[in-house]
Amino acid sequence: xxxxxxxxxxxxxxxxxxxxxxxxxxxxxxxxxxxxxxxxxxxxxxxxxxxxxxxxxxxxxxxxxxxxxxxxxxxxxxxxxxxxxxxxxxxxxxxxxxxxxxxxxxxxxxxxxxxxxxxxxxxxxxxxxxxxxxxxxxxxxxxxxxxxxxxxxxxxxxxxxxxxxxxxxxxxxxxxxxxxxxxxxxxxxxxxxxxxxxxxxxxxxxx
Amino acid sequence: xxxxxxxxxxxxxxxxxxxxxxxxxxxxxxxxxxxxxxxxxxxxxxxxxxxxxxxxxxxxxxxxxxxxxxxxxxxxxxxxxxxxxxxxxxxxxxxxxxxxxxxxxxxxxxxxxxxxxxxxxxxxxxxxxxxxxxxxxxxxxxxxxxxxxxxxxxxxxxxxxxxxxxxxxxxxxxxxxxxxxxxxxxxxxxxxxxxxxxxxxxxxxxxxxxxxxxxxxxxxxxxxxxxxxxxxxxxxxxxxxxxxxxxxxxxxxxxxxxxxxxxxxxxxxxxxxxxxxxxxxxxxxxxxxxxxxxxxxxxxxxxxxxxxxxxxxxxxxxxxxxxxxxxxxxxxxxxxxxxxxxxxxxxxxxxxxxxxxxxxxxxxxxxxxxxxxxxxxxxxxxxxxxxxxxxxxxxxxxxxxxxxxxxxxxxxxxxxxxxxxxxxxxxxxxxxxxxxxxxxxx
Numbered sequence: 188x189x190x191x192x193x194x195x196x197x198x199x200x201x202x203x204x205x206x207x208x209x210x211x212x213x214x215x216x217x218x219x220x221x222x223x224x225x226x227x228x229x230x231x232x233x234x235x236x237x238x239x240x241x242x243x244x245x246x247x248x249x250x251x252x253x254x255x256x257x258x259x260x261x262x263x264x265x266x267x268x269x270x271x272x273x274x275x276x277x278x279x280x281x282x283x284x285x286x287x288x289x290x291x292x293x294x295x296x297x298x299x300x301x302x303x304x305x306x307x308x309x310x311x312x313x314x315x316x317x318x319x320x321x322x323x324x325x326x327x328x329x330x331x332x333x334x335x336x337x338x339x340x341x342x343x344x345x346x347x348x349x350x351x352x353x354x355x356x357x358x359x360x361x362x363x364x365x366x367x368x369x370x371x372x373x374x375x376x377x378x379x380x381x382x383x384x385x386x387x388x389x390x391x392x393x394x
Numbered sequence: 395x396x397x398x399x400x401x402x403x404x405x406x407x408x409x410x411x412x413x414x415x416x417x418x419x420x421x422x423x424x425x426x427x428x429x430x431x432x433x434x435x436x437x438x439x440x441x442x443x444x445x446x447x448x449x450x451x452x453x454x455x456x457x458x459x460x461x462x463x464x465x466x467x468x469x470x471x472x473x474x475x476x477x478x479x480x481x482x483x484x485x486x487x488x489x490x491x492x493x494x495x496x497x498x499x500x501x502x503x504x505x506x507x508x509x510x511x512x513x514x515x516x517x518x519x520x521x522x523x524x525x526x527x528x529x530x531x532x533x534x535x536x537x538x539x540x541x542x543x544x545x546x547x548x549x550x551x552x553x554x555x556x557x558x559x560x561x562x563x564x565x566x567x568x569x570x571x572x573x574x575x576x577x578x579x580x581x582x583x584x585x586x587x588x589x590x591x592x593x594x595x596x597x598x599x600x601x602x603x604x605x606x607x608x609x610x611x612x613x614x615x616x617x618x619x620x621x622x623x624x625x626x627x628x629x630x631x632x633x634x635x636x637x638x639x640x641x642x643x644x645x646x647x648x649x650x651x652x653x654x655x656x657x658x659x660x661x662x663x664x665x666x667x668x669x670x671x672x673x674x675x676x677x678x679x680x681x682x683x684x685x686x687x688x689x690x691x692x693x694x695x696x697x698x699x700x701x702x703x704x705x706x707x708x709x710x711x712x713x714x715x716x717x718x719x720x721x722x723x724x725x726x727x728x729x730x731x732x733x734x735x736x737x738x739x740x741x742x743x744x745x746x747x748x749x750x751x752x753x754x755x756x757x758x759x760x761x762x763x764x765x766x767x768x769x770x771x772x773x774x775x776x777x778x779x780x781x782x783x784x785x786x787x788x789x790x791x792x793x794x795x796x797x798x799x800x801x802x803x804x805x806x807x808x809x810x811x812x813x814x815x816x817x818x819x820x821x822x823x824x825x826x827x828x829x830x831x832x833x834x835x836x
Contacts, residue, residue: 248832248834262734266732304696305696312686312689312690312693312694313690313694315686315690316690
């Protein structure tokens with residue numbers, strides 16, 4: 188780890204040029220075709236880097252598998268959110284309509300047993316629509332916001348957006364970026380490594 | 395990668411089912427003939443009950459073929475790309491609708507020549523009570539009075555005219571989609587695009603016709619078994635059931651073809667996962683949604699003329715069948731099929747398909763076989779009624795049920811496999827075949 192030190196504080200030691208306040212955020216390699224980035228992604232995966240990503244203008248099939256990206260845990264989170272919704276929906280109705288207990292939920296709330304069309308106070312079929320709706324509501328909200336949270340969004344800016352070259356990632360170029368926080372990152376070695384992948388260009392991204 | 399699609403050899407002859415399917419087809423036909431013979435031999439002593447058992451199994455087999463047609467219609471209508479490699483089995487399954495009217499002919503025979511006296515013999519009224527208002531009026535004048543008001547619709551002649559219309563609509567649609575798709579195997583690329591565009595347009599009209607005909611067929615053949623009872627959701631319920639049966643069987647055929655290695659080169663686990671999603675969404679969740687919606691409205695409304703239908707299904711052995719449906723058709727498959735890997739692994743998906751087909755059959759049994767007791771209105775409380783009919787048996791284990799199932803399923807399977815034995819089992823020249831080959835789930 189000690190070898191990382193010089194790279195982690197690049198050019199700050201020199202402290203004279205305009206870039207003195209900037210740190211290396213990562214290194215970006217530009218590719219011209221989906222096939223090129225697909226092949227390169229496999230090599231980066233095998234090289235042991237962990238904090239890296241691909242930026243492509245359109246979905247490249249199987250690129251995530253080639254990168255060795257693990258599957259998201261979002262479905263599991265959504266499943267438990269759905270269970271929570273179902274429990275809440277049942278509890279809400281069972282408490283408010285079937286008991287006369289008082290509980291404290293920020294204010295004191297008392298159940299109000301109310302006989303509706305001669306049905307038992309605890310009528311499961313009548314509860315199902317609300318249980319269903321709350322299950323769907325919590326699942327959907329968790330899926331949407333959970334996806335954003337797991338992706339680190341919303342995010343107002345990103346170091347890559349400062350690069351002129353990177354703008355073409357929304358048009359016709361494909362980028363692999365290895366971040367400086369990766370334990371294996373070493374500016375000179377990583378730069379050399381990316382060049383061996385057949386990159387069209389390699390550029391250091393600063394923060 | 396997307397390049398893989400271009401490398402796949404797409405010669406139609408490479409995907410023809412061939413001798414193995416032709417042999418299966420002959421075997422299925424032999425089994426069907428033996429099973430039907432045994433069923434008639436065992437069941438004929440109680441002709442009215444046998445006719446109902448036959449109707450139940452006929453509706454089951456019909457719903458599978460209708461599910462195949464629905465799949466073709468929806469895939470063409472939405473111009474979906476993923477399904478091009480798995481659509482041909484659905485088309486072959488739907489193509490059975492061209493001859494399935496033959497299985498309905500026994501009812502025409504019963505109408506024309508059936509006679510029944512004092513509970514003996516067999517007439518149309520032994521199955522559908524509205525067919526004989528006079529005898530109905532003798533033991534239940536009040537109900538006969540209600541049914542008489544419906545006789546403008548529920549009369550034998552119009553009943554069979556409607557049946558003819560349903561079979562013509564289904565047969566024609568199935569023919570158009572099967573023929574059109576098969577023609578693509580040998581057509582030029584430009585011609586293939588034209589055929590697909592034509593089928594897509596036909597599907598728009600076809601899906602409306604399909605919705606109307608299945609709804610009214612369900613009213614006519616199933617709901618009118620208890621002619622005083624009605625549910626406006628009944629057609630949708632049957633529609634949901636066709637999804638369960640049809641999608642499960644299509645998936646099972648695709649899995650079998652993959653097992654035989656016939657379509658293995660093009661059908662990946664991505665396609666299997668999507669088929670599994672269709673079963674999960676329509677066959678499990680949509681069915682449960684509709685079934686519960688129908689139940690809850692009737693339960694909440696609590697009007698005797700509506701609740702009798704469910705009362706008959708929750709006393710004695712029928713209560714067990716109802717609970718079995720709740721767990722077997724919804725809760726267990728919901729938990730089972732929800733996981734991604736279950737739908738991508740051949741074995742677990744096949745288990746899910748067979749399970750859903752079994753419970754779809756039980757669902758049809760539950761829909762068609764119970765008879766609402768004539769004296770249901772004379773009980774003051776539910777408990778009195780339930781204890782009076784506590785020993786009602788569902789008779790679901792009756793061997794004739796299974797013999798008829800084996801017989802009619804054998805005919806359907808035999809005919810489907812015979813079609814696939816001489817045709818490519820993959821729509822290789824579908825304009826969207828490359829999209830389908832490179833399809834990936836997110």
